[in-house]
Amino acid sequence: MKIENTFIQDLVVIEPTVFEDERGYFFECYSKTKFEKLGIDIDFVQDNQSFSRKGTLRGLHYQNPPFAQTKLIRVLEGEIIDVAVDLRKDSPTYGKSFSILLSAENKKQLLVPQGFAHGFSVISETATVIYKCDQFYNKGFEGGIKFDDPSLNIDWGMNPEDAIVSDKDQILPFIENCNSLF
Structure with missing residues (x-):
């Protein structure tokens, strides 16, 4: 297992060691000991x-x-463009986004720390995404940023006007008006 640092501090890509033979493949997608x-x-x-x-x-x-x-995000089936946006106001990369192709084929994972907004677009016919969280979901503390915020200039790998987006995500504010407490 190896780690690849991104240009945003604390946002890392994790690449597992994959063992392949005529039967298929095996890899540890998570090991507390190896992560530590x-x-x-x-x-x-x-x-x-x-x-x-x-x-x-x-x-x-x-x-x-x-x-x-x-x-900790990974793809079980298909391909996505995975995106993280730094919301930490004291960070030199505040408001910057990072995107990566995550797929069942490349088996890469993205570790998105607290203080980031996260989203993804599906570029294969279908995609199954799984992610681990270090805190339980709490509706009263959720927030978001509109996916097509022009100040973020995110390339979603598709025309955003053609994207299938929930009603809730359609009305999120731009980053300058979000309720982030980071």
Whole structure:
């Protein structure tokens, strides 16, 4: 297992060691011991899974303290463009976004720490996404940023006007008006 740092502090890509042979493959997608050796000491408490069709865009979501969440995202089937936006007001990369192709094929994972908004778009016919969280969901502390905020200039791998977006995500504010407490 190896870690790849991004240009945003604390936002990392994790690439597992995959063992392949004529039967298929095996890899550890999560090992508390191995993560701790990489400097990642997080107590995950919940796993979430979603299934989406091509063109679906979910996000950008976050939870405010004290229910802020660190997420470890991976794809079980299909391909997504996964996006994290830094909401930490004291960070030199505040308001910057990072995106990565996560797929069942490349088996990469994105560790999104507390203080970030997160979302993804589905670019394959379907995608199944699973993510671990270090805090339970609490509706009263949820927040979000509109996916097409022009100041973020995110490339979702599709035309945002054609995206399948929930009613809730359609009315989220731009970053300048979000209720982030980070």
